[in-house]
Amino acid sequence: MILPYYNGVKNPVSIEEIRKRLVLKTPDTYMVRKTVKRILDELESNHLISDPKEENLNGKYSYSYKKSSWMEIKDEE
Numbered sequence: 025m026i027l028p029y030y031n032g033v034k035n036p037v038s039i040e041e042i043r044k045r046l047v048l049k050t051p052d053t054y055m056v057r058k059t060v061k062r063i064l065d066e067l068e069s070n071h072l073i074s075d076p077k078e079e080n081l082n083g084k085y086s087y088s089y090k091k092s093s094w095m096e097i098k099d100e101e
Contacts, residue, residue: 036079036088053085060087071097 034041042048043056050056057078064076064087073089 035091036086039085039087042087057085064089 039053039056039060042060048056061076061078064073067073067089068076072092074092076087076089079086079088
């Protein structure tokens with residue numbers, strides 16, 4: 025959901041959309057934020073994305089990143 029490799033990728037993605045797509049029932053925003061950060065860190069460490077960011081705009085969190093090209097991913101292997 026966060027990193028589709030086809031046209032039409034949504035970037036940034038709001039925490040509410042992530043919660044809906046992953047069917048997360050917890051009202052605890054802190055745990056969802058922590059999980060999303062962990063996943064983004066893992067994607068970054070595997071060179072699939074770079075520059076992941078959490079933004080808080082008027083109390084609503086969203087997440088953005090720079091998608092790596094196939095050549096960047098391939099070169100890191």
